[in-house]
Amino acid sequence: MRRSGNRFSVNAMSAISTRGRMHFMAFAESFTVEVMCRFLERLAGHFDRKVHLVVDTHSAHRSKKVRNWLAARSDDVELYFLPPYSSEPNPDGLVNADLEHGLPKQHRTRDQTELAAENRRFFRRRQRQPHIVRGCFGGPHVRCVL
Structure with missing residues (x-):
């Protein structure tokens, strides 16, 4: 099969809860402070509590701009930082691994737009499967990857 040789990528970030709720954002640009603030704004808009x-x-999580954003919205969002190293995978990292394993292997996306659409489809499917998202909090013996 002929291929174009073009390389492209899509980034995604998500927030998950122990109840299995998931919020996500797929984006083409690099992960920057502006992207983090945009995600926090969207996340805060979904809830009527902190x-x-x-x-x-x-x-980007520790930047001055994010700290200023958080200070201005201290009633909406609070960040807690994981230690720099942990032997246990964090639940959101398991969701990212699930994404990598869950995208179709036989279908090659032709461009960045198509790849972003595949990522969004995957995350929307997981939003309708809270039992899988909850499984990411079960400890090392529980797999959230199907």
Whole structure:
């Protein structure tokens, strides 16, 4: 099969709850402070109470702009940081692994738009399967990947 040789990617971020709720955002650009603030804004808009979000120590999570955003919305969102190293995988990392394993292997996307659509389809499917998302919190003996 002839291929174009073009390389493209799509980034995604998600927030999951122990009840199996999932919110996500797929984006083509790099993960930056602006993208993080946009995600936090969207996440805060979905709830009528404070969101407690556990994040890793990525520089965008710790940036001055994000800290300022959080200070201005301290009643809406609070961040908690994971330690820099943990032997246990975090639940959202398991969701990311689930995404990588769950995308169709036989179908090759032709462009970035098609890849973003595949990612969104996967996350929407998982939103309708809260039992799988909850399984990501079950500890090392539970697999959330189907």
